[in-house]
Amino acid sequence: MRIDVFTLFPAWFDWFTEQRHVRNALELGHSLEFADLRATTPLRAGQVDDTPYGGGAGMVLRVDVVESALAARYGQAPPPGRRVIALAAGGRRFDDALAAELAREEELTLLCGRYEGFDERVHEHLATDVVSIGPYVLSGGELAAMVVCDAVLRKLPGALGHEHSALEESFSDALEGAPEYPHYTRPFDWRGHTVPEILISGDHGKVREWRLARSRERAR
Numbered sequence: 001m002r003i004d005v006f007t008l009f010p011a012w013f014d015w016f017t018e019q020r021h022v023r024n025a026l027e028l029g030h031s032l033e034f035a036d037l038r039a040t041t042p043l044r045a046g047q048v049d050d051t052p053y054g055g056g057a058g059m060v061l062r063v064d065v066v067e068s069a070l071a072a073r074y075g076q077a078p079p080p081g082r083r084v085i086a087l088a089a090g091g092r093r094f095d096d097a098l099a100a101e102l103a104r105e106e107e108l109t110l111l112c113g114r115y116e117g118f119d120e121r122v123h124e125h126l127a128t129d130v131v132s133i134g135p136y137v138l139s140g141g142e143l144a145a146m147v148v149c150d151a152v153l154r155k156l157p158g159a160l161g162h163e164h165s166a167l168e169e170s171f172s173d174a175l176e177g178a179p180e181y182p183h184y185t186r187p188f189d190w191r192g193h194t195v196p197e198i199l200i201s202g203d204h205g206k207v208r209e210w211r212l213a214r215s216r217e218r219a220r
Contacts, residue, residue, distance in 0.1 A: 001031075001103070001106060001152075002105075002106065002108070002110065003030075003033070003107075003110065003152070004033050004034070004035060004110070005034045005109075005112065005149070006034075006035045006110065006111050007035070007036070007141070008037050008048065008114055009087070010034040010035075011049070012142045013146070019150075020148075020161075021153060021159045021161075022149075022150075022159075024158060024159045025153045025156050025159040028156070028158050030153070032149065032153070035069055037066065037069050038063060039069075040065075040068045040069045040072040040117060042068045042106050043062075043065065044065075047121050047207065048062065048065045049062060050062055052116065058116035059114050059115040059116060060117065060118070061113060061114055061115060061118045061119065063122050063125075066119075066126055070084070070109075077126055078125070078126045078127070078128070079109070081203075082107045082108075083104075083108050083109065083112050083128050084111065084129070085107065085127060085130070085131050085141045085145040085148070086118055086122055086129070087110060087130075087131055087148070088113050088118065088123065088130050088131075088132075088141070089118050089135075089137055091131040091132040092129065092131050092132065093131075093132055094131050094133045094134075094144075094148060094185070097171075098131070099151035103155040103156060105152075111141070111166070112141030112144070112145050114139075114140040120216075123202065125148070126143045128188060130146075131148065133147045135169050161193070165183065175212065175215045175220070178210075178216055178218060179213060179215060179218040181210075181211040181212070181215045183194070198210045
């Protein structure tokens with residue numbers, strides 16, 4: 001998989017690329033690269049935004065700035081055959097099913113909004129998808145891009161170091177889309193609070209039933 005992130009702040013991702021599962025994915029031949037929207041702007045003095053038509057507070061990222069950045073990277077904008085996702089509060093809600101869908105893509109582009117977001121023509125004519133990570137507002141799309149990249153990359157074979165690590169977790173098919181069941185470890189007895197006896201029974205079938213039942217309870 002090849003992921004490109006277009007952002008005004010590429011340095012924000014220095015920490016992210018040092019995370020173990022991200023490094024694992026890169027070592028396996030996947031790529032995660034960053035393009036600075038300001039570096040290719042057609043405007044003077046590095047300008048990337050402008051005041052909104054109709055008035056109002058804030059600034060809007062210009063469509064010609066995004067077009068120029070995509071064209072500089074791919075030769076044309078929008079790039080043919082490539083999934084281009086604009087990260088914006090009003091988009092499709094990001095969930096595990098969408099993460100799995102994106103993990104099957106060979107190439108993925110993420111556009112990080114800023115200020116009041118993108119000119120709507122970015123959504124309509126340059127992006128293939130508009131995605132939101134939740135019903136709240138962030139200062140920019142960088143954190144949202146990290147969330148998407150994290151959820152997608154950990155689904156790639158080998159990224160987590162164990163082939164079964166991503167199979168049975170919250171919202172997965174193995175748990176019928178429910179949140180993951182409770183986990184316990186040593187000590188068995190902590191201040192009078194003990195681990196459920198079923199988990200030390202050695203009966204793997206009953207343990208599986210117990211875990212699935214707890215996941216269903218959490219889903220309710």
